[in-house]
Amino acid sequence: MSSHNEPRETRMSRHADERQRAEAGPQKPRRGGWRTFRRILYVIVAVIVLGLLAGAGLFFYYAQSAPQISKSALSSDASTRVYDADGKVISRLGAQNRTYVKAKNIPILLAKAVISTEDKRFYKNNGIDPVRILGAAFANVTGSSLGMQGGSTLTQQLVKLSVFSTAASDRTLKRKAQEAWLALKVDHDYSKPQILEYYINKVYMGNGVYGMQTAAQYYYGKKLTELNLAQLAQLAGMPQSPVSYDPIKYPQYAKKRRDLVLQSMAKSKVITSEQAQQAQATSISSGLVKDHSLTSATSAHTTKVVDAYLKQVYQELKNKGYNTTTGGLKVYTNLDMGAQKRLYNIVNTNNYVNFPSSKFQVGSTIVNPNNGKVVAMIGGRKTGNVTFGLNRAVQTDRSSASTAKPLMDYGPAIEYLYYPTYEPVKDTAFTYPGTTKSLYDWDRKYQGTITMRKALYESRNIPAVRTLQNVGIKKATTFLNGLGMSFDKTLTLQNGIGLYISSEQEAAAYAAFANGGTYYKPYLVSKVVTQDGKAHNYTSTGKKAMSSATAFMLTDMMKDVITNENGSGRSAAISGLYQAGKTGTDSYPDDYADKVPDGATMDSWFTGYTKNYAVSVWTGYDKQFQTGHYVSESQTSIAQEIYKYEMSYLAQQSPNSNWTAPSTVTETKQNGNTEYYVTGHAGTVSDTTSTSQYGSTNTTSSSAYSSNGQVTTNSSSRTTTSTTESSTSKESSSTEQKPTGGDDDNTDSSTTSSTTTTSSASSTSTANSTSETNNHTNAASDAES
Template sequence: MSRNADRSTGPQRPHNGWRTFRRILYVIVAVIVLGILAGAGLFFYYAQSAPKITQSALSSDASTRVYDANGKVISRLGAQNRTYVKSDQIPVLLKKAVVSTEDRRFYKNSGIDPVRIVGAAFANISGSSLGMQGGSTLTQQLVKLSVFSTAASDRTLKRKAQEAWLALKVDHNYSKDQILEYYINKVYMGNGVYGMQTAAQYYYGKKLSQLNLAQLAQLAGMPQSPSNYDPIHYPQYAKQRRDLVLQAMAKNDVITSAQAQEAEATSVSTGLVKNHAATTNVNAKTTKVVDAYLKQVYQELRSKGYNTTRGGLKVYTNLDMGAQRKLYDIVNTNNYVAFPSNKFQVGSTIVNPNNGKVVAMIGGRKTGKVTFGLNRAVQTDRSSASTAKPLMDYGPAIQYLNYPTYEPVKDTAFTYPGTDKSLYDWDKKYQGTITMRKALYESRNIPAVRTLQNVGISKATTFLKGLGMTFDKKLTLQNGIGLYISSEQEAAAYGAFANGGTYYKPYLVSKVVTQDGKAHNYASTGKRAMSTATAFMLTDMMKDVMTESSGSGRSAAISGLYQAGKTGTDSYPDDYVNKVPDGATMDSWFTGYTKNYSVSVWTGYDKQFETGHYVSETQTTIAQEIYKYEMSYLASKSTNSDWTVPSDVTETRQNGKTEYYVTGHPGTVTDGTTTSQYSSTNTTSSSAYSSNGQVTTNSSSRNNTSTTENSTSKESSSTEQKPAGGDGNDDSSATSTTEASSSAASSTTDSDNNHTVSNDTNS
């Protein structure tokens, strides 16, 4: 036998493979142990910072509360009819339905259920859970509803750890029946309803104790997705969910299969009531007063990403309840103003010019029982008429061309460039060369448009942008006598004149406290929109609107009050003018301010082309009267101080009157008459007149209404067509109240320049 063969049959050494395997196994076990220890450490680290949970938090409703500026609750969304039901009054079948649906091991677990978490994960993968069981126990769901935000951004590992820790504490401190009681009373049930007892009243008009098996199963299944499982609006999905609950109850031996089948055969519409109890108000009368303001609050909250129906939010607003009630009374009673009919409408916004806070808002008058209806204060479907002149014409002229208040401007025959359409003033007459001051307080159209020609559309648009107004399409000369902006936008823009040239974006919500106690503060950061000279000189000229004998806003004058403002009226188009009396207009505006408040008011009819829906010549002062009564109230609770001449403005005397110019730019004085290189003529380059039609706004945070004026104080006015493709909307949705067919009739479109021009007498 060979040597090699001898070796092959000899004894073998132990193999090293098993030793290597054991080492790997030890490492794996060590990693797992370390992972568990690290996870436990992280869990307890997060648990230490968990918010406190009290019985009050567990038992209270999760509605959204809205507060005024003084911290008083003005609305509790979903809370008014919440009826708390004690455990001994909750049907046993409902309790078993909820447990079968949400947490089958509820009576066995200690607030968290590791077995359930693993089972839920497997069931979700395999599709065997019937969509009934998630990873969170019923106790964890209660904790989430009581102290945590439901926002997706808060679904973090830290939050889940804190949720689990608090669930353990709740399970230790409260009985299972107490936990189930809190849960049944807290869950959101759709349509602003919280709690299953309230839901029984809302959907069936009965108490929980009066509902049958099918109805109880319906309610038990709704909390997972109350909107989708709403039996009124989505009966198909509601039935599917209800039947799954019944099947789960049968599987858990809570009911028999025969009982489940009998209940499944019942229509989900059986027993539903048509009239539902209101669930949005604390006080119906108060809510009516603040309806438009609240609607904008909820819109502002949604734009910030908050869920107002499920968040349990505390919302603090800038609402001055006194100012709001006064404004509501002025427009809804006959104690102040003689309104022609209940269909005559109003939209108004009041802004603090020093910080942008919206302190009051009215969206309509005589609106009946409608809740959250059309808010005319933020609509942008009507022209603002001559209230646009300080914003687009004279403001930019002072800012960019250094016009003095006595700048000579021409009130002579004018034809829009590239067209045969003429522009007129209210009296169809011309005054020749007059001062810019006179042109403004008498609200004459031709000097305003000539001034805009000299400024140029580009600079005017830049000036408007600084005041929070952006547009999808280029503006035209005609926009110099009418912009599609809202009373909210205009009140904020005029606020910049009031405070010396700083623009604050208007806002209603000042603070939001989420259910976990986290506070989110909001404010508007002021941005310089114009020089102090521009703001002061515009203000000084607009004082004369109410004080001069030929001023267009004499009805808004308040004796002894330092204030400024501008009127605006929008006349009917040429093809409709013979259908209304002489002097009738579609809309009437007044926007005025003091150093403390800026108030913008629109008046008119929703359907201005219907028979009789015109604003008569005498009624054009109603907007001024609303402003006068409201501002008188506001002035009684604030200081009355005049504006002081800033350092960049020089005072002078012209024609026996105090006038002002930007320091260093007095104009050229010849024989006592000041002239300027920018004095208007009726010629302009085509580039000075943008030819894109009209306007679409994209500013601030809401939609708005605009109008125009023709008051008995000889206010001139301008009619124009709303531009195709835009209605002045900003980032919020708006509902137009003007019929498109009627609007189309309000102007003539020039095919050569693709812009709309009008032959009218608006201001």
């Protein structure tokens, strides 16, 4: 019995207890739970306090290193100043488009429009606005801001424009802290009207225009005081995105922004709703002018002189991530203004050279061989009032013709095969491997076996291509890569007499011959100082591109291009000056050759150098296939003449010193002439060209010079493995060249036309190569110190 009654009693007792607790009502929490809650609360408060203290400490730590901000910094323009090598200003992008307006001349409606748009609590805050920051954060979350205001006050925006870089990489916590600290100082030291005045005069308004007074002149042809409400609202809304809100280029976006400003003004009771609606109904194009001429701080003549150089400077800055329109940069360049002016005068007047017409064009670059500094650059002649026009000095869509021979043929032959300057090379009938396409020299004659030196200074095509074939496309390409040139597609034998490179690239490559074999990537910008005073220095890191023996021997051969009575560059001769160089002329393709006189070419080059300067000059017409737009046989010397007059000027301000043979080069006499060979490689050298590669017209014996300097036949001396690459796939205009008549340097027409022909592969070739490309990229890079 007891076993059954016991659970019942227990359940009855439990029910009674529950009834008593229910009747007693809610019970107080146990004391232990309250203590736990308090501890958690204390921890949370402590963390918050510590966080605030840490934040305050970090803020003041960053504030201590904030840059100084002066009245001149606040009131000055944020333009990009460009200096030449002597520290003289040559351009002020934006400064020429800025007219300062004092506070008393700022329309009240404009001031109120700016405040309504950028900082509604401007007169209440002390430079920073916690309420505004929280409001901006809330608006961003809810999407209720209509894009009108961010977290920065108008004063903070002024500080940013005056002191700090606007680059995205500088948007750090440190910069934000320093910005806030300086905003507090500016608010303390200057009145609100002064701050507003500085802001209105500093903001960027698109199209190189700074300040709203200048913007009024640029867009409406009027002063600020002459603008209506709709126009003032338009200007007030532009600083947030001056490009997108340009009323000329993007009227739909400009109107949307203007109307938001008007709505904000009405909401702030600056204007009535009726006034806002009336202004919104005004066409966005109302009052806009077509003539946007403004006073330039840099003379028009100076702008013309440095146009191409400046364009390339801005390109370099862009590549480095700088904003040239709102960055307030100081840019120091390598420009030699004297050399630039002389080059400009040579190509734009008839005081030096007789140009055939105003449409005859020039592209030229001058490089210091010892550091890669680009000291002058011309992108065209007779260009009119065009700012940043086509820069022909850096275009790569024209063949460099025979100026490619030292770069792709003879340079690699000395570097990799140890050819001496007297290496025997064949000037005999040549057919491109795997094709029936023949290559000819300018005079359509064959000279048999001649020296490499003679082949170079007379600019013979066949020996150059034969030499390239012995070197191999792979090694030749490696040599070019070392000189800063890389190509999207595989090069071919045809490129041995024509590369698609610019005068800037070529001047830098030849500069490596001048300095003993070191390549420096060409550069124009030497230093950039940002608004916060931080300096970024730039140099070009030299990289060994060839042996000193190769550089010296090429230079010695290229001296003869200018001085030998049969040299192709005699028009470039300067009495008494130690110099070397190479000519290049690019003939028309066969299907067009009958439309131009004999000897006419599309392009004419000369690239030459001393130990102090390398100068590359391209001449020709932009539309070379247009009637009359050819370079006649007599006009091919114009490039040489431009070089001669420019180098004569440069030589006056630099020592005239000759090159000396390095210890790795040995001098010898061959046929009474001074020749050189790489020390340890003086033996006779065979031409290993095979019959199967060149066709039945080629000889199988190999001529070489014996130790007594006489021409002998020898097939057992040092041999060179012939390349297996051939031009067998989609060769550009692989058609037989027609006689051109007396031109001293025409290349095979295959280097100039874009027509492609596919042919079968040669039985001796193991690798096909594709057509040459006119695309390139620079392999080296600047080193920032």
